[in-house]
Amino acid sequence: MxxxxxxxxxxxxxxxxxxxxxxxxxxxxxxxxxxxxxxxxxxxxxxxxxDKNASNLRTQQSSTLALLLFEDPTSDESQINPFFLAMLGSITRACAKEGYDLLVSFQSASADWQADYEDSHRADGIILLGYGDYIDYQPKFNTLLEQNTKFVCWGATVDNRPDLTVCCDNYGGGKLAAEHFIAHSRTDCAFIGDASDHSPEFFSRFQGFKDELLANNVKINERKMANAISTEESGYHATRSLIANNIKFNALFAASDLIAIGAIRALKEANINVPKDVAVVGFDNIAIASYVNPPLTTIEQNTTVAGQMLVENLLKLIRGEEVQSTLLAPILIPRRSS
Amino acid sequence: MxxxxxxxxxxxxxxxxxxxxxxxxxxxxxxxxxxxxxxxxxxxxxxxxxDKNASNLRTQQSSTLALLLFEDPTSDESQINPFFLAMLGSITRACAKEGYDLLVSFQSASADWQADYEDSHRADGIILLGYGDYIDYQPKFNTLLEQNTKFVCWGATVDNRPDLTVCCDNYGGGKLAAEHFIAHSRTDCAFIGDASDHSPEFFSRFQGFKDELLANNVKINERKMANAISTEESGYHATRSLIANNIKFNALFAASDLIAIGAIRALKEANINVPKDVAVVGFDNIAIASYVNPPLTTIEQNTTVAGQMLVENLLKLIRGEEVQSTLLAPILIPRRSS
DNA sequence: TAAATTCATGACACCGGTGTCATAATGTCA
DNA sequence: TGACATTATGACACCGGTGTCATGAATTTA
The missing domain is CATH 1.10.260.40 (lambda repressor-like DNA-binding domains)
Structure with missing residues (x-):
C-alpha cells in the first residue's frame, strides 16, 4: 500500500x-x-x-467546536490567567464527552476574529471566553448574529440574547462577600477591581457587594476603591496606592483571586496582618487560592459545570434547540484570609 | 444570498x-x-x-496540529496538572505564531489513540504530552512510526528516535537539587517520587540527584525514599508514611512541585518546620510554587521554550527537515523552602 | 400468479476548493 | 515577419467521502 x-x-x-x-x-x-x-x-x-475533510465537506459540518480565548491585552505572553486555564480544561473534557473536537485559539480583542472559524467550516460553533471590555465586542456579536453563526460566551451579555451567555451570578457572589464581612463585623470595606461598567463581571460583583452592604446600613466609601485588572501585579499596585494614601479599612473584597493575591502581598509588605487587621476575600477559587498564605477566602465559580454548560448550550444552538440563559450559583469558600 | x-x-x-x-x-x-x-x-x-474542508481535502493537509494530553489515570476529573496546563498555553501560542490551529484532546493512556487524528486528516501532526508510564507506549510509538505519522513527544523517549523527544534535562535538574542541598550542608536526604524506571522522567531526576550526592560522598538511604505520582495527595501520603515510620532527614527532594506541596503539608502537620528542620526542593516551577508557604524552591522547566520547541520540531518533521533531540536546561529557583 | 413491498446494492452527482493543461493575447528577438 | 517566450485566463479532472435514485432479487400480499 x-x-x-x-x-x-x-x-x-x-x-x-x-x-x-x-x-x-x-x-x-x-x-x-x-x-x-x-x-x-x-x-x-x-x-x-x-477522511474527515471529505466527510465534513460533504456533510457541511465538522464535529468540532472552536474556543476563542481573549486575553487581557495587558497580560503579556508570560502567563495565562489560571481561571481560564481551568475553564479550558473543563471545556475540553465536555467536548470529548459529546464526541466533539476542540480547536483552541488565542485572540486579541481587537483582531478580526468574528466567525473566522465557522465561516471556514472548521468548527460548527464558537465558544468565547475572556474577561475584558466586552462592550467593544457588541458590534462583533451583531456580525455573528447576522451571519447566523452559532456561538455562546462566558460572562459577557449579548444584547437581546441572554440565552447565548453562560455566567456566574456575579451579583450574588458580591452579596456573598458582603454577607461574610458583615457576619464577621468587618464593615469598613475596601474594593479592588473595576467598579465602572467597563468590565461587566467586575461591575456586577461590585454592585452585589455594595447593595448587600447597604441593606445592612453600611456604605462603602468611594475613596476605598481602586481599579485593577485581573493580574496579581495590578492588584498589588492598586492596594499599594490605597495604603500610600493612608486609607484605612478592615476588610477587602477583590474582584478576582489574582487581584486578592496581589493585595495580600501589598498588605504584608506594609506590615498589615491578614486576616487580623484586614480580612480579604477574592473571587474565582483558582487552584492557587488554597495554597497562598494565608489561604484565601474566595467566591467559587464552578468551572467544571461552567464548561459543561457552555458546550451543552452551544450544541443545542447548533441543533436548533431552544436554550435558556444560564446563571451559575457561586459558593463562598471560607479560608483563613478572613 | x-x-x-x-x-x-x-x-x-x-x-x-x-x-x-x-x-x-x-x-x-x-x-x-x-x-x-x-x-x-x-x-x-x-x-x-x-472552505477549509474543501481546501484541506484537495491539498491533503490541514494546517492543524493535534495535542494529546495523557493524564495520570489517578488524577480524577477534578484538576488538570498545572504544569501541563502551562504547557498547553505555550503550545497554543506557538501554534498561533506559526499559523497552525491546535486541536486539543484528552486521552487515557490505554485508549486506542494512535494516529487517529493524523489518519483522519484532521491534523498534520501530533504532540504527545504527559507524565506516566511511557514504557507501555512504546508499541504505540512503533505503530505511529510504521504509519509514518509525524509526532513529537514531551519527556518520553522513543526507541532509536531521540529526535522525536523534547524534554528537560531531568538528570541535570536532579543534580542541581543535590548541589543545592550540599551547598547548604543538608546531606541527610529523602526523595519522594518514583525511583523505579516506570516513570522515566522521575527516574532521571532521581539518578541525577543520587549521582551528584555520591560525587560528594553522600549516600542516599533507600529507606528514605517513597513512591508518589504527581499529585499533591500522593506527595502528602508518601511523606506521612515516612514520618509514621519515624524516618529522619533534613532535606527532601520531590520529583514534582505538586508532590513537594503535599510533602510540606505533611511535614507541617507533624510539626516539622520547613525549611529549618527539613529543606524542600520541588521540580517544575508551576505557578503555585511561589505562593505556597513557605515559597517553594524548585527546578524550573521553561514551559514557554518547551512549547515552542515541540511545535517547531513537529513542523520540521512535517516539512521533512531534519530534527535534533532537544534537551532544555533546567534552572534552580531558590525560595524560602530550603 | 401478478402486484406490491422490502432488502441489499451499485451508479453517479455532489460538496468547494486546487493543480494541470490548453489557449489566447501580447511582447521580444533574430 | 515568423518563431518563441511571457502573461492571464478558462476548462476540467480530482481529492474522498455522502446522499439520492435506480435496479434486481427475495418476500409478502391480494
Missing part, C-alpha cells in the same frame, strides 16, 4: 461498491450484517480512518 | 472563472493585479472565507 487506504481500497478487497463500504462503516441499516462485518474487518486491517 | 458564498459566487460577480478566483485569493503571481483587487473586494463584501 502506498498512501493511506481509502474506502475504494476497502471496496476492492471486500468485493463490494464504495457506496456500500461507506454505508457499512456508518452502520446504516441498509447493509447486510455479513457484508458489514467483512468491511469492518478489512478496514481494521488496512488501518483505515474516514 | 441564501447560504454561504463560494468561490463561484465571487467568480460570477467578478466576471472571471472560478479558477482565477482561487488563484487570486492565494496571491498567485499568475493573476493580473487589477483582477486580484476586484476579487478581493468582492470576497470581502460577500464575507467569503475559503
Amino acid at each position: 502506498k498512501g493511506k487506504a481509502t474506502s475504494f481500497d476497502i471496496a476492492h478487497y471486500a468485493g463490494v461498491s464504495q457506496s456500500t463500504v461507506s454505508r457499512a462503516l456508518r452502520n446504516s441499516h441498509l447493509v447486510n450484517e455479513e457484508t458489514r462485518k467483512r468491511v469492518f474487518d478489512i478496514a481494521k486491517k488496512l488501518n483505515y480512518k474516514v | 441564501k447560504g454561504k458564498a463560494t468561490s463561484f459566487d465571487i467568480a460570477h460577480y467578478a466576471g472571471v472563472s472560478q479558477s482565477t478566483v482561487s488563484r487570486a485569493l492565494r496571491n498567485s503571481h499568475l493573476v493580473n493585479e487589477e483582477t486580484r483587487k476586484r476579487v478581493f473586494d468582492i470576497a470581502k463584501k460577500l464575507n467569503y472565507k475559503v
